[in-house]
Amino acid sequence: MPLSKNFDFRSCEFAVAKRWECARAFRAGANALEGADTYCIMIPPPNVTGNLHMGHAFNNTLQDILVRWHRMRGFDTLWQPGQDHAGIATQMVVERKLADDGLPARREMSRDAFLEKVWEWKEESGGTIINQLKRLGASCDWERNRFTMDPEFHDAVLRVFVSLYRQGLIYRGKRLVNWDPHFETAISDLEVQQVEVRGRMWRLRYPLADGATYSHPTGADADGRPSGFETRAYLVVATTRPETMLGDTGVAVHPDDERYRHLVGKSVVLPLTGRVVPIVADEYADPEKGTGAVKMTPAHDFNDFDVGARTGLRTINVMDGRAAMLLEGNAEFLDGCAPPEETMAIHGLDRFEARERVVNLAEEQGWLDGVDEDVHMVPHGDRSGVAVEPYLTDQWFVDAAALAEPAIEAVRSGETRIHPERDEKHYFRWLENIEPWCISRQLWWGHQIPVWYDEDGKVYCAVTEAEARSAAGDKPLVRDEDVLDTWFSSALWPFGTLGWPERTPELARYYGTDVLVTGFDIIFFWVARMMMMGINQMGEVPFHTVYVHALVRDAKGKKMSKSLGNVLDPIGLIDEYGADAVRFTLTSMAAMGRDLKLSTGRIAGYRNFGTKLWNAARFAEMNGCRPDPGFDPLVLRVPLNRWIVGETARAREAVDAALAEFRFNDAAAVLYNHVWARVCDWYVEFSKPLFQGVDAAAADETRATMAWVIDQCLVLLHPIMPFITEQLWGDLAERRKMLVHVDWPDYASAEVADDAADRMMAWVIGLVEQVRSVRSELRVPAGATVPMSWLELDRAGLDALADNHAMIRRLARVGEVSRADHAPDGAVTIPVDGGVFCLELAELVDVTAERVRLSKVRHRLDDEITKIRSRLANERFTANAPEHVIDEQHARLEAAAGELAKLQSAIDRIPAA
């Protein structure tokens, strides 16, 4: 059945995908050669309930290209798919869903009941993203799909926890952590985003205890010296967070600060509470900032906590988990003071309401010194979007610094390489300054920490409760309620998915994977942590190359986000333009930049490219070009065929070279150019007269070559455009293998290409282009066949003309080309390498237009010749430049001069106006 006029991607994509699936074409090791090296990529697991966004589409297209390329090359290839349970994100979605459905909130149901809801949601939506990845053409081994909450994976997570605990690399401690008051959980440093907030800075007066006073400088002269002094009975502190003053346990000044040093050791009476707190000296207090005196709230500020630890200040927590003020019944708070009623009325207020209340009271009571507008960065939870609270709680931590060392070393030594190199710097910078990693989360959805406590609070860390019990004797145990940071489990992805801790064949075979393809936004979250965990648990790096790619942005360069409403849905685009077009677009934009901007116009362009390819194949089919498994590119006779075979080999080499260096866009550009500009624009056109000509042998050879050339286009394009190529591959012939498993070619241009054929075809193409250009500029009707002859022609030119006569006639739309002794009147001469042609335009030629045309060319040549001459006349150039550069300049000069001479004779022939 002949091919249809266009590629019907809507129906074909599903059919092709079905065939791959039925053939289990993507399973690990498919198409592997005997004893082949392995090639393994771990998918960055998308959130299980997520939807495919452009970033996924991009990321997975690049992985799929690498995977398909290696699979075709006979590697034992595994692309391991899976999904992440995404603790906070998923819990958030389900909680919102419960609210939308009018169901009881999480806290109104039991943990088990809530988790059941999450699993229900997972079952309902968990397959979505897999299907979307399949739509994209992702050739993962879907039968091996893993989920980070699979029982086996869960087991692996617990084992790693226990292992690290036993190595002393996991510990529990009461520390200040970033607390998300919305989700009521600790989060890690990385999950905190600094957001610029327009706020205020309040100056508060804390009266000195025992009626003490001191002399404080006022004003300043030009040299910054105080212009006077006043007697003060209070210290002024500045803060953006007045509500935390309820938890103040001191005031810090710099030990060398002349203004305050004599006050160190004295105390202030904290307003609202009557608590007497010391003035301490600490270098943290910066005399240049604020008033130089800093209120200390060790339980609600990271710096204050450190200062407090150094100077012996108490910690007083004055908030609950939702960041509402906690005063009533708060023993820490009430210890040492008896706050008045109006202070206790702050109890239960949200921190922001409390802030207002405290400021109002300060004003009423006369200890508000002043207010300034202030823009500052406030840390927010990246998921909840609310300001996080430094909060003092018991949490589990990983000693990240210890794990970081070998992870740094592995990249330094080159065992793992990061591309592009600048991302190595980010990796090092982060790991070298790493802080303890808070891994416990006060959530329900996740891997519950494998720790049990007895009634004395003694810790039993074990993989199973039974094990913990036996270690505890008969004592009753209670399990730690917290779950682990999602990234803790993602960090185990490269070995957890391969069956660890079982010593599976897959683990032995594929661990120490080849490439990790990821965006730079999760280098710290994920890449660095996989390195740490992989090396610690497996004794071997999880991957040998990290390819860091750009982020996808909208056409204006903005990060795509739902809140901005600028999200381009890849599935919608696939529906509209086809998966291949979307893939090709993403591939062609994959240069190692920082971000890439996507517009639909570009996708449409690559959809057209698919159509072009389709029609080239259709042309081949219509002309009886049948793929011949025995085709040998080395025994061709017709120069045209010898040439295109060499071009194909060069394209193959360029594609391989580009992919080997992750230069995806180069590979795409090479193929685009090869298929469209070389095969379609020239080879197909040249073949037409041959198919219709009398030389049956040449026609047959061209048919066979054409079939081969198209096949090679399909093969080479397959990693980028798998659907259309697979479809055509099947449509064009009965084949032993599907394209997805066809062996990647290895022909080299050195053996296949033929210099003489290349030169000849370049000459023919040049001639045709010149004739077309002349015709167009002189406004010769496009349909007119113009007489053409040659005035002089060297041996090579005569051969080229003879061998390609019909092709030249057709593409240049000229008549029989024969020898002429002189240019007839009204003829336009066309200089070529080794000869001169003339187009006999006669009455068709517009003399004025021709003069303009020629003088334009002449100017260009004059400029070039002048430039090269002056360069060659420069002695310092000839003395210093490498020989090949000088030779090149001479050659260019000669060529330009020759062209100019021919042009001049053409100009001379034009009748004077």
Added chain:
RNA sequence: GGGCGUAUAGCUCAGCGGGAGAGCACUUCGUUGACAUCGAAGGGGUCACUGGUUCAAUCCCAGUUACGCCCACCA
């Protein structure tokens, strides 16, 4: 406050120490039996600015400007 990145055609972007490129857009022409999701021919750029290195700089170096990103303890 620190660090990094980017400035090349109208737009989106490649490129790179010795002849400025692509796609889209634009102009003109075209019912050429693969394709109008097409074909042919064109126009369009002091490669951000200033200085330096070099025989030679869009490319390397320094600085400037603009935009963007990341990190940082909210006085």
